[in-house]
Amino acid sequence: MNITDYGWLGKLSWDSIVFSDLISNFSVSAAVGSTAGAIVIFATIATLALLTWFKVWGTLWSEWLTSTDHKKIGIMYIVFALVMMTRGLLEGMVMRAQQAAAPDGFLYADHFAQLFSTHGTIMIFFVAVPFVVGLVNLVMPLQIGARDVAFPVLNQISLAVTVAAGMLLMVSLVVGEFSTGGWSAYPPYTGGDFNPGVGPDYWIWAIVFSGAGTTLTGINFTVTILKCRAAGMNFFRMPIFCWTVLCSSILMIFAMPPLSVAALMLGFDRYLDFHFFTNDLGGNMMNYANLFWLFGHPEVYLLVLPAYGIFSEVFSTYSAKRLYGYKSLVFATMSIAVLSFTVWLHHFFTMGQSPTINIVFGIATMLIAVPTGVKVYDWMATMYRGRIRFTTPMIYAIGFLILFVIGGLSGVILANPTVDFQVHNTLFLVAHFHNVLIPGVLFGVLAGYNYWFPKAFGFRLDERLGKWSAYLWIVGFMLTFFPLYGAGLLGMPRRSFSYMDLTFKPYMVVAFIGAMVVLCALISLVLQLLVSLRDRQKNRVPVGDPWDGRSLEWSIPAPAPSYNFAELPRVTDRDEFTEAKEQGRAYQPPKVYRDIEIPKNNPLGFLLCVLSGILMFALVWYMWWLALLTTLAIIIVVIASTFRWDSEQIIPASKVQQDTEKWLALVNKTEPVGRDLENTPQNNGYAKLEH
Amino acid sequence: MDGNSSALNKGLRESPGAIHKDPDMVIFGFWVFMMSDLIFFGVVFAIYITMIGATAGGPGPRELFDFGSLFAQTMLLLTSSLTVGIATITMKHQRSQGSFLFWVVVTLLFGLGFLTLELLDFSEMAAKGGIPQRSGYLSAFFGLVPLHGLHVSFGCLWMLVMIAQVLTVGMTDLVKLRFLRLALFWHFLDLIWIGIFSVVYFGGWVYG
Ligand code: HEM
Ligand SMILES: [Cu+2]
Secondary structure, rough: OOOHHHHHOOOHHHHHHHHOOOOOOOOOHHHHHHHHHHHHHHHOOOHHHHHHHOOOOOHHHHHHHOOOOOOHHHHHHHHHHHHHHHHHHHHHHHHHHHHHOOOOOHHHHHHHHHHHHHHHHHHHHHHHHHHHHHHHHHHHHOOOOOOOOOHHHHHHHOOOOOOOOHHHHHHHHHOOOOOOOOOOOOOOOOOOOOOOOHHHHHHHHHHHHHHHHHHHHHHHHHHHHHHOOOOOOHHHHHOOOHHHHHHHHHHHHHHHHHHHHHHHHHHHHHHOOOOOOOOOOOOOOOHHHHHHHHHHHHHHHHHHHHHHHHHHHHHHHHHOOOOOHHHHHHHHHHHHHHHHOOOOOHHHHHHOOOHHHHHHHHHHHOOOHHHHHHHHHHHHHHHOOOOOOOOHHHHHHHHHHHHHHHHHHHHHHOOOOHHHHHHHHHHHHHHHHHHHHHHHHHHHHHHHHHHHHHHHOOOOOOOHHHHHHHHHHHHHHHHHHHHHHHHHHHHOOOOOOOOHHHHHHHHHHHHHHHHHHHHHHHHHHHHHHHHHOOOOOOEEOOOOOOOOOHHHHHHHHOOOOOOOOOOOOEOOOHHHHHHHHHHHOOOOOOOOOOOOEEEOOOOHHHHHHHHHHHHHHHHOOOOOHHHHHHHHHHHHHHHHOOOOOOOOOOOOOOOHHHHHHHHHHHHHHHOOOOOHOOOOOOOOOEOOOOO | OOOOOOOOOOOOOOOOOHHHHOOOHHHHHHHHHHHHHHHHHHHHHHHHHHHHOOOOOOOHHHHHHHHHHHHHHHHHHHHHHHHHHHHHHHOOOOHHHHHHHHHHHHHHHHHHHHHHHHHHHHHHHHOOEEEEEEOOHHHHHHHHHHHHHHHHHHHHHHHHHHHHHHHOOOOOOHHHHHHHHHHHHHHHHHHHHHHHHHHHHHHHHHHH
């Protein structure tokens, strides 16, 4: 059928709604799908109703949706990531249940395929990336002593398109179906000939828009770090987290375009009958594989490097020691960033290139283990003879240290082409990448979440439930994924909705139990947040330094004021705040109070979120008039926004003075608290200097 | 230098706030954006190169390209880079708004001329059976050359907006800063065109 053959509603019809299947043709698989769809609808309605009930629309609009404050944008990113994580994890559980129940599972093959496709897509693009970007937004400008990121409105726009793309994935639960082609969406299977439905189109547009958001974020963060550091903060005085963010942002700038190109070309093949990747007329699928992994491999380092940064901060703070081997960590980070671009081909050792090429890429892959090893030793040396506190972030960090080494080793095994020929496409691979992604990235962002939460909101998270969650994550992860190494070695293929060989069954059952433990971890995480909200008065840390922190973000009140620093700091040391505390120059009033100029609120991001969401939906469903209309609207809105001339607001010096003096008075009357009491209500965020 | 050895760090900004209006930083940010865009183009170029032979029996470069028109397109675009440069200089030397606008309009006309010729070229190619649906080679061609054309159209739209802004608010700092970025962008497109001419047209003709 030609793309012009569709009417006003494009391909949309009653049969596209998820519930129609349930009515016409009942099955458990359809029931599972409908339940998910119903949850989306119900959750949307409930959220809207609650917001109305509590009359928070006004605040939501003026404090959040239009905000250009990097801290608020960061928080919105994280909220979004947590919502998507809930969905992604639940999909993981359903898949584990299916494979544990096999051979008679309860899902159709196609439904299972949609599950691993959405799960993979969501976890990478809508959980890991936004969570990392959110934390960076929240913390990095504070760590370098800046007022904001370099381009605050651009920051808002990046969030807007990412969220719109995520919402598109939510819509795919209710209308139509998602791609069955996995998170990598290899053509020709995802091309028009084999997949004429809307599934791959959902994937394409979600990837294109969120990818654009990530690219812009990379540009923003790079410029922020290179240009907005406080005086005296030369490169080797930058906190290690900022280093990892810098490298990861450069990866965003260089690695995202290949993905956008690949996805758009796939779109041209599907929509306009081009022949980039088709089987016939000169199309070349290997081009897609190269483009996708030219992005895909750096992507994992793009995620894991900031997590390394978080772990470095955590190890150093909770060991109360300077980070060991700072410079080696910096060079290791840079080498990993560079090497990550030289290994992409290990994702298709088996697709027919010459052994020489496989060997080159195999060796390049193994090389990455070297700088990673350097890091592991640096972290251990940081803990050595430190006064270690076993807090929640530290539990994640230590869990990471041990588990990540296992995951990394299994990666080195896979980097050997001869071994890869045996185990590629089996669950061994699934075990490997979860083994790096969960301890590496997810534990990292969760550690960061626990660590910086007080800075963002002014109160600590509940420590007991936090620990529960961390332990459950570690145990749950091991139970879920270690059996997959075994099943993979026995030859169980990945992405299979069922199997006949019952040798696999016990492994799948254990993995399912593990997934249930992970579910408990998720529940504890939610409970932790709820309990902490309830106890927030008790756990306030207004002074701002609950953990005896070492870098600049801890030197200001919690939550930080919109302008961050009353006076931009001048830096003389790598652990600037620790240095300041030791020399007694922490908590000093500024020499002079000045007016501070910050960007005003801006509705642009919100408008673009709505418009690009509609645009994507229109494109997926072939509603050309709507696509055209929203494109025009986007152009007009953007041009109109360039005519806003008064985009700044001034915070008068008197207000800054008032805030600061109030805070300093609070510091003076607060009793410094020792580390042993840091998780008690005595901790008001004024850490005692101890050695 | 207060331990501040890095050339990129401007050091303490005593005038607080609004860092995003600092020209140095804004222009640098735009350079970084162009680097990302360059990768985008680079990847599409790479695809084109791998697909030069994939004509699947359809028309190839030798049948399709019209070097006469291409020469005219090249001239138009290169000259427009010159005129946008003159516009930048009039802006820098605070010549009259009129002469600035004149040079912007001239650039715009060159840009539109380029786009017209390019579209005519495409339609001639189509008449000879050179449509993107015909082969992988032609898909790659139409993935790359119109991508540049789209950038040029975007630049033209940007010029219109700049003209409107100069007419409504005059040459404010913000307007100037935006124009500087536009000029950079325009030179960048020139550079890409030189790549397209050498790789797509000339390279295609030689190796196709
Ligand atoms: C602990 C919770 C998780 C569970 C139970 C889980 C489970 C699964 C399962 C069953 C599959 C399909 C494997 C197959 O097809 O054989 C899968 C695939 C995948 N998972 Fe997870 N997962 C979890 C967490 C994560 C996280 C945190 C990430 C990333 C940050 C992630 C990324 C992926 C990716 C990229 C795929 C590949 C999808 C594809 O085949 O295209 N998962 N996961
Ligand atoms: Cu890889």
